[in-house]
Amino acid sequence: MSALRENWRIALLIVIVIASGAAFLVPGVPPGTAGNATSPTNLQYGIQLDGGTSIQAPPVGVTAEGVTVPADGETALEQNVSSRLGIDEIDVRVDNGTETVEAFNRTVSQSDLRAALEAEGYQPETVRDGVTEFTRGEMVRVIEDKIRESALGSGTVSTVQTPGGQHFISITAPDRDRDELRSLIDERGVVRVYAVYPGGNDTHVSQQVLEQDEFSRIGAAQEDQNGNPVVPVTVRDSSAPGFQQSMVDAGFGRRATCTVEAEGRSIAETTEMANGTGQRCLVATLNGNVVFAGGVRQNLASSFSDGTFANDPNFQMSTRNMSEARELSVSLRAGRLPAPLNFEEARSTSLEPALAERFRVNSLITGIAAVIAVSLVVYARYGDPRVALPMIVTALSEVWILLGFVAFVQYPLNLSHIAGFVAVIGTGVDDLIIIADEILQQGQVATGRIFQNRFRKAFWVIGAAAATTIVAMSPLTVLGLGDLTGFAIVTIVGVLIGVLITRPAYGDILRNLVLDEEQE
Amino acid sequence: MVEFTVPEIDYSRYSNRQLAAVPLAVLAVALAVLVGSWAIAGSPVATGIDFNGGSELTVETQLSQEEVRSAFDTTPVAVQGVQAEADTYRVTFDSSDVSGLTDQAESADMTVLQSGSTPATFGADNQRWALIGLVIAFAGMSILAFALFRTFVPSIAIVISAFSDIVVPLAILSLLRIKLSLGTVAALLMLIGYSVDSDILLNNHILRRRGDFYESTYRAMETGVSMTVTSIVAMAVMAVMATYYDIDLMAQIGLVLVLGLSTDLMNTYMLNLSLLRWYKFEGVNR
Numbered sequence: 001m002s003a004l005r006e007n008w009r010i011a012l013l014i015v016i017v018i019a020s021g022a023a024f025l026v027p028g029v030p031p032g033t034a035g036n037a038t039s040p041t042n043l044q045y046g047i048q049l050d051g052g053t054s055i056q057a058p059p060v061g062v063t064a065e066g067v068t069v070p071a072d073g074e075t076a077l078e079q080n081v082s083s084r085l086g087i088d089e090i091d092v093r094v095d096n097g098t099e100t101v102e103a104f105n106r107t108v109s110q111s112d113l114r115a116a117l118e119a120e121g122y123q124p125e126t127v128r129d130g131v132t133e134f135t136r137g138e139m140v141r142v143i144e145d146k147i148r149e150s151a152l153g154s155g156t157v158s159t160v161q162t163p164g165g166q167h168f169i170s171i172t173a174p175d176r177d178r179d180e181l182r183s184l185i186d187e188r189g190v191v192r193v194y195a196v197y198p199g200g201n202d203t204h205v206s207q208q209v210l211e212q213d214e215f216s217r218i219g220a221a222q223e224d225q226n227g228n229p230v231v232p233v234t235v236r237d238s239s240a241p242g243f244q245q246s247m248v249d250a251g252f253g254r255r256a257t258c259t260v261e262a263e264g265r266s267i268a269e270t271t272e273m274a275n276g277t278g279q280r281c282l283v284a285t286l287n288g289n290v291v292f293a294g295g296v297r298q299n300l301a302s303s304f305s306d307g308t309f310a311n312d313p314n315f316q317m318s319t320r321n322m323s324e325a326r327e328l329s330v331s332l333r334a335g336r337l338p339a340p341l342n343f344e345e346a347r348s349t350s351l352e353p354a355l356a357e358r359f360r361v362n363s364l365i366t367g368i369a370a371v372i373a374v375s376l377v378v379y380a381r382y383g384d385p386r387v388a389l390p391m392i393v394t395a396l397s398e399v400w401i402l403l404g405f406v407a408f409v410q411y412p413l414n415l416s417h418i419a420g421f422v423a424v425i426g427t428g429v430d431d432l433i434i435i436a437d438e439i440l441q442q443g444q445v446a447t448g449r450i451f452q453n454r455f456r457k458a459f460w461v462i463g464a465a466a467a468t469t470i471v472a473m474s475p476l477t478v479l480g481l482g483d484l485t486g487f488a489i490v491t492i493v494g495v496l497i498g499v500l501i502t503r504p505a506y507g508d509i510l511r512n513l514v515l516d517e518e519q520e
Numbered sequence: 521m522v523e524f525t526v527p528e529i530d531y532s533r534y535s536n537r538q539l540a541a542v543p544l545a546v547l548a549v550a551l552a553v554l555v556g557s558w559a560i561a562g563s564p565v566a567t568g569i570d571f572n573g574g575s576e577l578t579v580e581t582q583l584s585q586e587e588v589r590s591a592f593d594t595t596p597v598a599v600q601g602v603q604a605e606a607d608t609y610r611v612t613f614d615s616s617d618v619s620g621l622t623d624q625a626e627s628a629d630m631t632v633l634q635s636g637s638t639p640a641t642f643g644a645d646n647q648r649w650a651l652i653g654l655v656i657a658f659a660g661m662s663i664l665a666f667a668l669f670r671t672f673v674p675s676i677a678i679v680i681s682a683f684s685d686i687v688v689p690l691a692i693l694s695l696l697r698i699k700l701s702l703g704t705v706a707a708l709l710m711l712i713g714y715s716v717d718s719d720i721l722l723n724n725h726i727l728r729r730r731g732d733f734y735e736s737t738y739r740a741m742e743t744g745v746s747m748t749v750t751s752i753v754a755m756a757v758m759a760v761m762a763t764y765y766d767i768d769l770m771a772q773i774g775l776v777l778v779l780g781l782s783t784d785l786m787n788t789y790m791l792n793l794s795l796l797r798w799y800k801f802e803g804v805n806r
Contacts, residue, residue, distance in 0.1 A: 164645055178619065178635065345639050348618060355578065355633040362604070362765035366758055373757040377750045380524035416706070419758070419770045423710055426754045426777075430717055430747040437743040464668050464720045469713030471660035475653035476709060481646060482570075483769065484706045491710070 007512070013505035017397050020404020030408045043403070045174075046412035046486075049360045051353030052174035053181045057346035058166060059131045059139060059339040061104040062113050066125025069096045077101070077120060084116040090190065093135065093338065100132050104339035130167060131339050138338045139169055143185055146330060146337075147173060162480050169341060172412075178350040185341060190288070191332050194267055195250035196274045196281045204275040206267050206283070209246045214239040218332040221325035229325035230316040233332065240313035244304050247282075247296075253305030256280040258295035263320055265290050284317055284328070291328050292317045347482075363418040370422050371396065374429050386513055387436055394506040395428040401501065402494050416483040420490030427469060427491075428498050431462045432506050439510050455507045466499045526745045528738055531793065539794035543787050547684045550691035557694045565690055568612075568699035571647045573640030575618040577611045578602070579630040585609060591628035592621060602766040608633070610766070616640065650705045657709050658682070661716060669723060673799040678719040680795075681787035685715040689779035703769040707776035714751060714777065715784040718744035719792055726796050733800055741789060748788075752781045 004011060022029045023042065030042050047054045069077055074094045082092040087105045094101050101124070103113050110127045117124050131139075140157045147155040155173035162168070173181050191212045199205035219232035235243055247253070258281035262270035267283060270290050274281050284292040294317070296304075303309040319325040351359075374395070379388040399421055406413060438458035439451065469491065476488035531539070554564040569576055574597070581588060589599045594615045602608040613621060618637035625632050638646075665678040686708055693700065725740035726733065759774025 162645055162649075164648070166645075178622070182619070343619075344616075345641060347636075347638050347642050349636040350634065352631075352633045358605075358765075359767060363762075363767055363770065366761040366765065366767065366770060369761050370754045370757045373753045374750055377524060377746075377753050381746050381750075415767055415769045416703075419703075419706075419773045422754060422758050422770070423773075426751040427714065427717075429750050429754075430714075433747050433750065434721065434743055437739075437746075441739070461717075461721050461724050464664075464724075465713075465717040468661050468664055468716040468720070469710075471664055472657040472709050472712035474660070475656045476706065479649045479653050481649060481653070481702055481705070484702050487706050488709075 007508050009505040009508045013394075013397065013501055016401055016501055020401045020408075023404040023408040024400070030410055041403075042407040042410075044407075044410045044412040045356075045360065046414035047172060047174065047349055047351055047356070048414040049356050049363075050174050050412075051351045051356035052172070053176050053178045053348065053350040054170070054172040055178070055181060055341075055343075055346050055348045056160060056168040056170045057341040057343055058168050059104070059136065060106050060342045061102050061131040061135070061339045062108055062110050062127060062129055063132055064101040064113055064117055064124035064127045065099065067094075067099050067101045067117060067122050069094055069099070069101075069122070071096045077122075080120055081113075081116050084119060085112060095132070095134065098132060098134065102131050102135060102339070104131065104135075106340075106342075135338045136167055136169065139341075142337050143169065143171060146184055147171075160480060177352075178348060182343065185337065186343075190286070191328075192285050194283045194285070195247060195252065196267075196271050196283050196293075197250040197252075198275075198278070198280070202275075204271045206271045207246065207250060209243055209250070210235065210239065212332070214243070215332060218329055221322060221329045223322075224316065224318070228318050229320070229322045230318045231325050231329045231332070232314065232316045235313035235315075237310075237313065240310040243313070244307065244309045247304045247309075251280055252282070252296045252301055255298040255301045256282075256295040258282070258293055260293050262290045262293040263324070286328060291324060292319055294318055359415060363415060367418055367422055367425075371425060374425060378429060378433075381433075382436070387440065387510070390506060390509045390513075391429065391432045391436065394432060394502050394509070395425050398424060398428045398494060398498050398502045401497050402490065405493060405497070406490070411486070411489075414483060414486055416487040417490045420487045420494065423487075423491050424494030424498070427465075427495060428502070431465065431498060431503050434458050434461055435503060435507050436510060439507065439514065451511050455511075458507070459504075462499060462503060466495045469495050524746070524749070526742045529741075529789075531734060531737065531797070536794040536798045539790045539797075543681075543684060543791040546688060546783075546786065550684070550688045553691040553694055554687065565694045566697055566699045567643075567647065568701045569636075569638050569643070570702045571643045571650070571700060572614070573616050573638050573643035575613045575616055575621055575635065575637040577613075577618075577621060577625055577632055578608065578634035579611060579625050579632055580605075580608050581628075581630040582607060583628070583630065588630070591630070592624050594621070603763070604765050608766075646702065650702070654686075654705065654708060657712050658686075661712050665716070665720075668720065669727065671727075671799075673795055674723045674727060677792045677795040678716060678723065681719055681784070681792050682712055682715050684787050684791070685711055685780045685784045688783040689776050692779050693776070698772075698775075701768070701772055703772035704776050707773040707780070710773070711777060711780040711784075715780060715787075718748055718784060718788045721747075722788055722792060723796065726800065733797065737793065744788065745785065748781050748785055752778055755781065 025041055027042065074096055077094045078092045079089055081101065082089040085103060085108050087108065091105045092103050101117060110129065114124060114127045136159045140159060143157045154175060155171065157171050160168045160170045171181065171185065192208055193210035194206045195209045196204055196206045214236050215233050216236040217234035221229060221231055224230045258279045260270060260273045260277060260279065260281055262273055266288060267285055267290065270283055270293060281293045282296055283290055300315055317328065319328060375392045378391055382388045402421065402424060435458045438454050473488040473491050476484045558564045585599050585601060588609050588611060589596055594613055597612045597614055600610045602610060616637045616639045618635050622632050622635050661682060662679045666675040669675045721744045722740045725736045729736055755774045755777040759771055759778055762770035762774060
């Protein structure tokens with residue numbers, strides 16, 4: 001029992017090494033890794049070691065602050081400001097809660113927005129570049145949904161703030177190249193539903209009957225009984241009566257057939273084509289391009305005319321093929337990206353999985369080579385494997401625990417982290433040399449007090465050195481200098497693990513060695 | 521097996537002035553190099569994409585280096601062959617239009633393995649914050665040094681030698697025309713932490729322990745030199761292997777640390793030591 005009490009530091013090290021091993025190797029130990037059977041470890045790899053794309057781009061927009069708008073005046077002001085600025089109404093957002101007006105269009109400058117608001121009789125306190133926190137949050141949510149709903153679904157989205165105060169949306173998608181990711185998020189995914197019908201005088205008119213926000217539920221792309229690709233949708237209860245009335249007014253109270261092949265065209269062209277065939281069509285557009293143009297079946301038409309649709313507001317949109325159905329479903333579900341991203345000001349990295357695989361193997365080899373080199377130097381220095389071997393094992397256990405830590409928190413590893421691991425081995429061995437030299441100096445260690453004394457002296461230096469390393473690296477953890485944040489975190493955590501756990505344990509190992517020797 | 525022992529130097533043969541002269545001269549030369557390069561090139565050290573903005577592609581192709589260079593509308597800043605892989609080149613550009621460059625590469629029969637871009641505004645931000653980070657780290661380390669030893673000379677010795685440990689590698693990078701990247705900045709910060717270790721050890725042995733000055737010095741050197749040499753070996757291996765494998769970030773961190781730690785050997789055991797000897801034998805009595 002007293003042996004355990006004297007060697008509690010070694011015992012603690014062993015327990016932590018085992019726990020780290022579990023976090024590192026046993027699937028399911030870190031939360032959320034249970035189903036991941038493809039990789040032999042629980043490590044998460046970042047873009048550089050796994051391939052994929054990461055993009056950091058600022059949202060496009062200018063924001064006016066301190067604009068006091070009554071709650072019921074929001075929509076009117078959105079309409080007026082957008083028409084003054086000559087942009088689409090969805091590119092203006094007025095919020096009376098935060099007293100902000102945002103314009104999401106590259107063509108609008110700060111002074112344009114100020115002038116438009118002043119012309120409407122409002123005096124904004126400040127007008128700045130960028131968008132509101134609410135909009136950024138919406139963008140993150142929408143992009144996350146888009147990535148999740150699309151065929152290859154994994155990725156992380158977050159907002160990052162530079163120390164200079166600029167906000168970026170950061171997107172990391174391991175399974176995509178740059179073009180795929182860009183085209184996925186580039187499209188703002190604006191869905192609108194129009195009724196196209198004869199408007200008299202031998203012309204057809206198009207009238208918007210639904211917009212994105214008015215859907216309450218979007219089904220997955222699927223095949224109906226006849227094997228046609230469809231997307232079942234449900235209209236919000238609050239919008240259903242209005243939609244129903246608009247449909248009846250447009251003449252969809254009766255069955256309508258639409259054979260217009262308008263996919264990919266604009267709504268104006270489609271109206272023209274419907275005029276040519278003399279048909280009524282229900283048309284859905286995605287980003288202004290028609291993705292669905294179809295008629296209304298008898299049962300749906302009669303539910304419009306007898307008013308039962310509003311009680312059960314479901315219908316199906318059919319598309320030409322499954323992939324269009326999927327895209328329509330994704331766009332409807334993910335919603336609209338509130339503001340576009342400015343890719344000209346974006347920082348991006350994209351790596352082929354093959355190259356990432358090569359980096360993974362090569363950086364591992366580099367790390368192992370560094371460990372072997374350090375081991376040889378330590379052995380040459382002490383000549384005694386009983387001192388050198390525990391030293392190397394202790395230094396390796398530091399890396400092992402660090403691996404367990406990053407596996408447990410599921411931190412995605414990049415090249416900078418591997419460099420951090422090598423740095424940790426470097427500082428680790430340095431400190432172990434200090435401990436060894438202090439404890440092994442001339443004079444016997446027979447009494448516990450002398451050992452404690454020497455150990456404390458060694459520890460003063462180690463603690464001071466660790467403190468300087470942490471102080472030196474800590475600016476990197478907050479400065480947002482890309483890869484370096486990870487390097488700094490790994491180094492700091494490594495130093496802490498070393499000072500608190502592994503290096504004290506090495507002191508105990510040496511004491512046992514020296515005491516054994518003295519008793520012989 | 522080679523045996524590695526730290527040689528005992530007879531410091532009593534040299535005066536403090538002689539000991540301090542060498543590292544101070546090296547520091548002066550290094551500062552002159554940086555100032556000169558500033559005057560001539562407009563910046564003390566050449567800065568890379570991370571700080572200037574631009575794009576970088578890694579391509580695999582049958583084309584020759586010259587053909588790769590002429591395949592783009594925008595002339596590349598550099599086309600560099602990758603050592604470990606045949607037919608692989610790293611191409612750097614000033615422009616940050618990476619999508620356009622990737623398209624051009626692909627239409628010229630190159631396989632783009634890696635592409636990255638940093639817009640110029642991002643680069644300017646990086647430059648500013650990297651500098652601020654270095655200043656904060658250095659100031660923090662200095663405050664800590666003074667807090668640990670609470671006497672002026674030993675503390676300032678640590679600060680001067682850490683300063684020189686950063687400036688000398690920077691001057692060498694400047695002479696070698698190696699472009700500064702985020703990796704080099706990380707290495708410089710790491711260096712602040714690393715280089716102080718042996719200084720603290722030396723100060724601690726000389727100031728806080730009983731015993732003869734030279735005996736304490738030798739004991740601190742035995743430990744300190746072993747530490748620094750071990751770190752240099754680890755970083756040298758990393759630098760060489762990572763250069764061969766074309767892992768830029770690790771190669772840069774390794775190179776800067778090898779340079780800095782070597783400078784640190786000189787600074788600790790010549791500059792710092794002479795200041796401490798002066799303090800111990802003359803300064804304290806004043």
